[in-house]
Amino acid sequence: MGDPRLNVSLKQLLNSKKVVPYVLLLPFFAFFLVFRLWPILWSFFISFTEYFGSGIKFIGFDNYVQLFNDRVFWIATKNTVYFVVVYNAIMISLALMVAVFLSSRLVRIRDFFRSVYFVPMAMMLPVVAITFDMIFARNIGLISAVYGLFGKEFSTRWFSDPDLAMWAIIIMRVWRAMGYYCAYFLAGLASIPQEIYESSQIDGAGRFRTFFRITLPLLKPMLLFVVIMSTILSFEIFDEPWILTQGGPANSTLTLQIYLYQTSFLNGELGKGSAIAYMMTLFMIVFSVLYVNQLSEKNPRRKRAKQQG
Amino acid sequence: MRKKPGLLLAIVMALTLVLAACGGGSDAGKSSGSGNGGQSSNAGSGSSQASGGSSGSGESTGKVKATYWTWLSNQQAAVDQFNAMQDEVEIELVQMSHTDIAQKLLIALSSGSGAPDLFQQPQRTFSNISKTGKLMDLTEIMKPHNDKFPESMTSLLMYDGKQYGIAPDISPGVLWYRKDIFEENGIGEIKTWSEFIAAGEKLKEKGYYIMPVFNPAGSWGANAIALFMQSRGGNFFTEDGKVIHNNAELEYTLKFFKDVLDSGIGQGLTFFTPEFWGEFKADKIVAWPMNIAEGANIKANMPEQSGKWSVMPFPKWDDKDTVYTGLWGGTAIGIPEMSPVKDKVVKYAEWLATTTEGQKAMYSSWGSVPSNQEAIQDPFFSQGDPFYSGENPLAKINEFPAFHYFDFSKVEAIVGEQVDLMFAGKQDPTTTARNIEQMLAKETGR
Numbered sequence: 001m002g003d004p005r006l007n008v009s010l011k012q013l014l015n016s017k018k019v020v021p022y023v024l025l026l027p028f029f030a031f032f033l034v035f036r037l038w039p040i041l042w043s044f045f046i047s048f049t050e051y052f053g054s055g056i057k058f059i060g061f062d063n064y065v066q067l068f069n070d071r072v073f074w075i076a077t078k079n080t081v082y083f084v085v086v087y088n089a090i091m092i093s094l095a096l097m098v099a100v101f102l103s104s105r106l107v108r109i110r111d112f113f114r115s116v117y118f119v120p121m122a123m124m125l126p127v128v129a130i131t132f133d134m135i136f137a138r139n140i141g142l143i144s145a146v147y148g149l150f151g152k153e154f155s156t157r158w159f160s161d162p163d164l165a166m167w168a169i170i171i172m173r174v175w176r177a178m179g180y181y182c183a184y185f186l187a188g189l190a191s192i193p194q195e196i197y198e199s200s201q202i203d204g205a206g207r208f209r210t211f212f213r214i215t216l217p218l219l220k221p222m223l224l225f226v227v228i229m230s231t232i233l234s235f236e237i238f239d240e241p242w243i244l245t246q247g248g249p250a251n252s253t254l255t256l257q258i259y260l261y262q263t264s265f266l267n268g269e270l271g272k273g274s275a276i277a278y279m280m281t282l283f284m285i286v287f288s289v290l291y292v293n294q295l296s297e298k299n300p301r302r303k304r305a306k307q308q309g
Numbered sequence: 310m311r312k313k314p315g316l317l318l319a320i321v322m323a324l325t326l327v328l329a330a331c332g333g334g335s336d337a338g339k340s341s342g343s344g345n346g347g348q349s350s351n352a353g354s355g356s357s358q359a360s361g362g363s364s365g366s367g368e369s370t371g372k373v374k375a376t377y378w379t380w381l382s383n384q385q386a387a388v389d390q391f392n393a394m395q396d397e398v399e400i401e402l403v404q405m406s407h408t409d410i411a412q413k414l415l416i417a418l419s420s421g422s423g424a425p426d427l428f429q430q431p432q433r434t435f436s437n438i439s440k441t442g443k444l445m446d447l448t449e450i451m452k453p454h455n456d457k458f459p460e461s462m463t464s465l466l467m468y469d470g471k472q473y474g475i476a477p478d479i480s481p482g483v484l485w486y487r488k489d490i491f492e493e494n495g496i497g498e499i500k501t502w503s504e505f506i507a508a509g510e511k512l513k514e515k516g517y518y519i520m521p522v523f524n525p526a527g528s529w530g531a532n533a534i535a536l537f538m539q540s541r542g543g544n545f546f547t548e549d550g551k552v553i554h555n556n557a558e559l560e561y562t563l564k565f566f567k568d569v570l571d572s573g574i575g576q577g578l579t580f581f582t583p584e585f586w587g588e589f590k591a592d593k594i595v596a597w598p599m600n601i602a603e604g605a606n607i608k609a610n611m612p613e614q615s616g617k618w619s620v621m622p623f624p625k626w627d628d629k630d631t632v633y634t635g636l637w638g639g640t641a642i643g644i645p646e647m648s649p650v651k652d653k654v655v656k657y658a659e660w661l662a663t664t665t666e667g668q669k670a671m672y673s674s675w676g677s678v679p680s681n682q683e684a685i686q687d688p689f690f691s692q693g694d695p696f697y698s699g700e701n702p703l704a705k706i707n708e709f710p711a712f713h714y715f716d717f718s719k720v721e722a723i724v725g726e727q728v729d730l731m732f733a734g735k736q737d738p739t740t741t742a743r744n745i746e747q748m749l750a751k752e753t754g755r
Contacts, residue, residue, distance in 0.1 A: 051419075052441050070752075072722070137584040160525045160579065162733050249525030250729030265412035267718050268437045270419065 047274035063275035073276065075251050076259040077283070083166060083255065084234045084287070091174045091181065092226060096219075098178065099185035100211065114186065117179035125176075129243040132172045133159065159245050162252040169240050169253055181226050188222030189215070227291055235284050256280050372399040375426035375654045378414070380407045381640070383605075384429075387670040391657050398653040400427075407431060411438070417645075418443040424645040427654045432465045432476055433532075433717045435641045439468040445644040445651050448472045454663040457683045461711040466641055474641035475658040477668070478602075478677035481623075482536050482634045483705045485607060486596040488619040488698050490517065502565070502624045505598075509574030518594045521585065522570045524577030524732050531724035532637060536600065538562045539635030539712045541626055545720055545749060546713045552750040556742060563738035567731055577732065586610045598623065600637030601702050605676035608696050619698040622705045634707040639680060665689075678703060716753040723748045 047064070050057040067073045102113055120128065135142045136158045158168040192215065200210050216223075238257040241247055247254035247262070256276065264273025375398050377388065382404040392399050403425065405413075410428055417424035418441045430438060438444065448471045455463055458476065466474035484499065491497075494515065496508045509519035523530035538544070543558025553559075569575035576594060578585055588594045589611055597603065607618060625632035642658040644651045661667040668684040671677065679685045685703065693699040714720075724745055731741040749755065 052415075055442065071748075072752075134583065137582070137587075141584075157524075157578075160577065162729060162735070245525065246527055248527045248725060248729055250733065250735075251726045252729075261412075262718075262722070265415055266408060266434075266437070268415050268441065270415070 043274040043277060046271050047278055049271045051271040052268045059271070063272045064279075066272065067275055067279060072251065072254070073256075073259060073279075076254045076256045077279075079166065079252065079254055080235060080237070080256045081283075083170065083237060084231055087170045087173055087234055088227065088230050090170065091177055092223075092230065094174065095178045095181040095226075096185050096223075099182045099189055100215070102182070103186060103189045114183070117182055119179065120176045121180040123176070125239045126243055128172065128176055129240050132168070133244055136168065160249055162250045165245055165249055165253045169237075169244065172240055173234075173237070177230070181230060184222055184226050185219065188219045192218045224292070228288055231287055231291065232284055235280065235287070256283075372396060373650050373653065374398075375400045375648070375650050377402050377427050377429075377654075377657075378405060378410045378425040379429035380404060380410065381429065381675045383675045384671075386674040387661060387667070388657070390670050391660060391667075395656070397656070398650055400654065400657055414438060414645075415441070418647075421647065424647055426648040426650055427642055427644045427658065429640050429642050430474075431638050432462065432474070432479075432641045433638045433714045435465055435474050435643070436468055436714075436716075437718060438643060439466070439473040443646050444473040445646050445648070445655065446471050446473065447475060447644075447655065450655060450659060451475060451663075454659075457663065457681045459680070459682070459709075461709075462639065462680060465714055474643045475655075475662045476639055476641045476680050477658070477662040477671045478675075479639035479680045480600040480602045480637040480677055481706050481709055482540060482598060482637065483601050483604075483702060484596060484598045484621045484623060485604065486619055486621065487592070487614075487617055489617045490592070490595045498621055499624050501627050503627050505624050506569075506572075506574065509569070509572075512595060513572075513574050516593070518574065518576040518588070519596045520569065520575045520598055521580065521588070521594050522566060522575040522577045522732075523580055523728075524570065525579060525725075526728035526732065527725040528721035529580050529725075530728050531721040533599075534559075534562055534566070534724055534728065535712065535720075536635035536637050537565065537598075539709060540623055540633045540707075541629060542631075542633065542710045544711075544713050545745075546715050546755060548711070548713055550713070550715045550755050552746055552753070552755050554746050554750075556746060559745065560738055560742040563728070563731060563741050566728070567738050570732060581606075590614075601706065602637070602675070602677045604694075604697065604702050615696045616698060618696060619700050620702045620705050622707050632707050634709050636709055636712060639677065678706065715755060719752050720749060723752065 046056065048058060048060060050059050050062075098117060101107065102117075107113065137144065156164070158164045196214055196218070197210065200214055205213065236257050237255050238261065241253040241255055242258055242261075245253045247258045257280070260273050260276040260280070263269050263276060377400050379402060382402065385402050388400050388402050407430060410430060411434070414424060414428055414430075415438070418438070428438075447466075451463075451472050455472075459479070462476055462479055463472065466472050466476060484505075486499075490512075491508075494508075494511055496511065499505050499508055505519065512519050523533055526533075535545070538558050541558045541561065543556065543562065544553060545556070545559070546552060566575075570577050576588060578588065589607070590613075597607075604620070608615075611618075622632070623634035642661070644655055644658070648654065661671055662681060665681075665684040665687050668679040668681050669687070669689050672679055672690065679690065684690075690703050691701055693701045727736075727741045727745050727748070730736050731738060736744070
């Protein structure tokens, strides 16, 4: 049974205040190592190889060089950046406006409206995508039916026009996500003390001035959080364009995530796919750093602007 | 004493995590987007387990279970027939889309676990799987039978001189048409494409479309271009895999589709959507030059139009002497080398493709054209179908010239993109053809 003194020491060790926290954290670390860290390291390694599922061949930076010379990769990058910028600008603005509107005392049954705006987020994404496809469909869709009431024919084909397809995706995504981020802004607005608004009213500040000089600055931490979270999530956009357009027409809705999927799982080029994943990570890091830098209080330009303002 | 519950809790949590990681979804095998490697109680206890092997759990009959991934769920009848006629293996069909199969299969083959015992994929992209080097070599098994199959089809299943797939069917192009509407408008048999265009102009005046056009094109459109180009004797590549430059047949085919769309005799829309079938049901689209397997889709989606449809051979191009058709493709069955029951399940693929009985079962279940040129001579395949006004679609197949498939996933992507730009009016067919050639050469290295 072993040395009893050793058993007692081991027991004491495992039950000590210093050790128990680590024991409790151990499952998380085990999970993280196996299912998070290991795939990250492995995919980084195979991004330097030619790998189709068997027979790894080390090729150095060839995959990355190929990507730099790959016009489809840059089309996907351009589309993704375009989507991220346009979608977030529209969605965050609308979510903020709706949040300010819903937090107004003039609005009755606010709780009902809050629930209604949140419902799209609770719907399954493929269901939303297919529903929008039906809405935009000619002859049998909702928009077509409304046009028909006025004796007109709905001939615009959103998902077939390279100039419109991405906008259809943006509209759908804004509709779905707005309520979700609105909830964050509502929480942020609720944390702003009412006394500040009362003071500004006494000082004669109007609604717009109050919004831009008081509400927005005090909402900044929540705004920064929403912007970063939404940017990262929107960078990974896959479901909507894949279900509706498969990245078409003419690659106008091809995103980096779709290109990664096609390269890895349809063409079987796992090494190149991993390289795409790492390039995406790099872009997201750059975006996040830019955002934080721009919106940070420590930004010298913002500091100067504030002092002068 | 107070510390012990904490330690116990940590152990329980760790065990829970390990068990959760090793477990699988209950419907992973059946749903197209979930699970990995088809680990599923519904998928049977076949090879799709984390250990990578079939459970080999014999039932009281002594049969081992095997998992078969395919998108053709109506193949179940053929599978049932095979299962009933032998005592070695019970094949369980797991349905998912062919892109899902490709994705899951590549992961399973590269990881060495979770692969099915056999799978089905389109012939034109089969090389994506065979180049992994993890499929069963079928060269010796198929050697005695290969003279029954078109060489151009067999070549798609080869990689590095060995055969890795068995193809039970091919899918050549025919012209499906609404016999009642054609007769109403005095349109008889169409022998050439210029007659087709003229018929289209006549029908357009009455508000009909003579064909749907892939718009957006995507990979489906690329395959339509390939089918029509093949019917003209054209190719993207030479026999040894070099991109054909200044490809006159490609340019001609692109111009044909552009003219059909711009003239309004063809309707541009996304294929196989509710909107697409709605146009057929509403009697707006009254003909469809497409592969023969779409006959089953026409039946399934427009059962109320039984007896109104018919079929004729692909028309002849006016500037060509021979009347050909093109191939949409066909399917191929492969067997992962890691399957512990590979020697048993290969018999299904062999039976399905090399025997007349198997070819009958294939035709009866999913309606595609038998690839076995010997079996197709059987009188069974000369019966008419009342849905198609008593006509037999198999009797309307022209010969088809060889078509050389290389890196076809990339071909689909490039051709689809360029055709979309052409249809959007951003470039003409000549520029589209030259772009396709340049991009193919650059991205495939051919």
